[in-house]
Amino acid sequence: MDAHPDPAGDAGSVARQAYRYIRERVISGAYAPGSRLTEEQLARELGVSRTPVREAVRQLAADGALVLKPNYGIFVGAWSRDEVAQLFDLRVMLESEITALAAANIGAAEIAQLTGLQDELEARGCDLSPDNIERIAAHNREFHRVVAAASAKPRFVAMLANAIEMPIVQQTFRRYSAAQMARSFAHHRELIDAFRARDPAWARHVISCHIHAAKHARLDSDAAPAGAAQ
Amino acid sequence: MDAHPDPAGDAGSVARQAYRYIRERVISGAYAPGSRLTEEQLARELGVSRTPVREAVRQLAADGALVLKPNYGIFVGAWSRDEVAQLFDLRVMLESEITALAAANIGAAEIAQLTGLQDELEARGCDLSPDNIERIAAHNREFHRVVAAASAKPRFVAMLANAIEMPIVQQTFRRYSAAQMARSFAHHRELIDAFRARDPAWARHVISCHIHAAKHARLDSDAAPAGAAQ
DNA sequence: GTATCGGGCATTGTATACACGGCGCCGCGC
DNA sequence: GCGCGGCGCCGTGTATACAATGCCCGATAC
Known part of the structure; x- marks a missing residue:
């Protein structure tokens, strides 16, 4: 190697x-x-x-x-189902606030960037093969990073996100079904619309839905992992 | 600990x-x-x-x-005035949510513990000498830690707090005036009362005030001393 | 006089050798 | 048969030696 x-x-x-x-x-x-x-x-x-x-x-x-x-x-490291759930709850708190801030501060250029990212994301979205999933995950992280950057506190948001990322990223997103993926993309689109409307409350609720959905997708995939190859 | x-x-x-x-x-x-x-x-x-x-x-x-x-x-590490302000804003977000959770979940034993801590804190509070300040700061941290523990997500809250603690703890709390200290203690007392009442909204607003006050105390103490060079 | 290039040096990055400490096993005593 | 204490091994903790890298600064050319 x-x-x-x-x-x-x-x-x-x-x-x-x-x-x-x-x-x-x-x-x-x-x-x-x-x-x-x-x-x-x-x-x-x-x-x-x-x-x-x-x-x-x-x-x-x-x-x-x-x-x-x-x-x-x-x-x-090993985390119990309950701990993972707690962590997602915390993420809801954090990202709700951050996204609301972003909605208030975001500029046209960043909205265009998010739109571009989402276009690429959806272009890849139909293929759920493992290595493509990896690319999708990377794009997804980038999307959320741009949102964090728009919150006007990017440095510290990144520090916080880093602190709780690990238990979440472990295994997450790899088992998204096509339907879950589609919903995730729909959330992203709706979030961009909320940004365009400069509506913090709307953005806050969209991201809340997004993370709640991710939480349950993760918990379900932990519960029923039998079929998939590692 | x-x-x-x-x-x-x-x-x-x-x-x-x-x-x-x-x-x-x-x-x-x-x-x-x-x-x-x-x-x-x-x-x-x-x-x-x-x-x-x-x-x-x-x-x-x-x-x-x-x-x-x-x-x-x-x-x-060096943080600008603006970065410190951002960090306190983030802390308001975090601790508001955590404290509201704590208010919903806290038990009588923990309330008693907080009361005891606050009694000790105020017993020391009259002396503002540097080494005593250190002890007060330690007690203060313990107070907030107990609150975090009551939020039912202590482990991850601690991780988050740790991630953003440094720029805040640097120099903070050392320059509290007697009036600021008194207000801080009053906030703690009010918070305990909010916990007794099991009132998340009240607790949330108390802690918000507490941290906003701390933010401005810190920013003022940065501005005041001779270090006007920066 | 100014800009650019190259050597020297300070400091970090990595490898290796040795010290310390805990855990598990074996033998002994009961 | 069962509990207990000493002993050896394994793995981390620390020290030291060497390699690589990037900045500083003087020399040189324009």
Whole structure:
């Protein structure tokens, strides 16, 4: 894996690469929730020494992706169904306020940007294959990021979002049905309309619906995961 | 206080000590905002090697207390007046919701606990000497932590609070006048009464006032002292 | 005088070696 | 057979050595 260390596109330090690698494995479920890891094993997997691995692991522990037991071990984070539900409730609070702010402050350029993003999103939306889902998720994050930027407090909103992102992103969005995806897109469209109307209250309620729907999609997909391949 | 989501490492660990030491120096202003630090200097100050210092520094960067420039240096976090104001606005959002939840869920035991804390707080309140201020601040944090615990989502609320704590705690609360302190205490008392009445709306508005007052106290205290250079 | 290029140096980034501490296992005693 | 204490192994915690990187600043050309 490090045998081909892209000479030109050194996409960051080794520690950063390790961070992304481990994070990806945690999110995708390759490391089972609650399971134990060791620094040395990760170092071997990545073909690097323990030092950058330690750095990545500490960072992921701060994100909540891993839990460290001092002088003992590293464990993959695990959240109960109830905790995930709590987290979505918190997200409703946060994003409602942020989106209302955005509706009051947003400019025409940003609305156009959101429209463009949503066009691309829907162009891809028909294909639900795993790797395309990944691209859709990325676009979706970008959409929400632009909304956060329009709230006039982008830096701190990002910090908050980061603090609670991990338990939510783990496995989310990968199991959306076509109907759920369609509803999600409809919410985005309605949100853009609310922005065009500069109507904070409308925007607030749209985003509330959006996240509530996501919450239940997630909880349902946790409950009935049998069929899908990992 | 075990519930405190402090970064990994047991209390005696060198890395943990380094974390607390540097954090304290940043908060107290011993390291001026925006100034540059080096790992080696910090290691010498603490009498340890760079390794645990690096760990502490990374943690503090995640907290927002420090800013790292890759391959170059470590800088103490600095926030503009406007950013601090934004942060307090965000806190109003968050704590309003959390406090309203707490008002709906809180039990008699927790109300008694808050009352006890507030009694202690006011017993100390007359003395505004710097080291006593520190104790008052600790009690104040504990008060708000108990409220968060009553919101039925303590773990994630703590994560959120942690994410935005640093720019606020830096220098805050140290310059409260006697009148401001008295008002703060009055808010706490009123909040307890709102909890007794199980009135979420009342509690929400009390905490809003509380944080708005804190915001302006902080902004004024930033403006007043000799540091007019910035 | 000013802009640009290149070498030196300070500082971070990574690897390796060693120390410390906890957990589990085995043997002993009861 | 069961509980308890010492011992060894495994894994993290810390120190040190070396490599790589980016800024600072002087030299040089225009």
